[in-house]
Amino acid sequence: MERSIETIIDLLVKMNDAYARMTVLSGKKRDCIIRGDAQAVGETVKEEWALLKKIDALEESRMEAVRQVCTEWNMPDGEMTLAEIRDRAGKDMGE
Numbered sequence: 001m002e003r004s005i006e007t008i009i010d011l012l013v014k015m016n017d018a019y020a021r022m023t024v025l026s027g028k029k030r031d032c033i034i035r036g037d038a039q040a041v042g043e044t045v046k047e048e049w050a051l052l053k054k055i056d057a058l059e060e061s062r063m064e065a066v067r068q069v070c071t072e073w074n075m076p077d078g079e080m081t082l083a084e085i086r087d088r089a090g091k092d093m094g095e
Contacts, residue, residue, distance in 0.1 A: 004069045005089050011062040018055045022048065 025048050032040040066080050073088060 002089075004065060004072065005085060007065045008062060008069065008085065011058055011065060015055060015058045015062065018051055018058065022051055022055070025051065 025044055029041055029044040029048070032044055067077055069075075069085070070077050070080050075084075
């Protein structure tokens with residue numbers, strides 16, 4: 001159980017980092033547009049698309065990890081919340 005929760009936490013951290021990077025790329029793209037640098041805009045868009053693919057893969061992994069925890073806790077899919085994880089994880093991890 002502990003490993004499943006750690007997996008979810010790890011995936012959420014990675015997703016947060018990826019979204020932060022997307023924000024940086026968005027600002028970079030805006031600056032390129034203002035400068036009229038079409039080539040740099042195109043390169044930035046390629047970076048964004050690659051990052052979106054990574055985010056999509058992370059989200060798929062996160063959803064699978066949540067489904068696994070829901071199964072372990074005999075909980076229907078779609079009812080898991082961070083508060084539920086916090087409340088149950090402390091009990092399951094002996095806290």
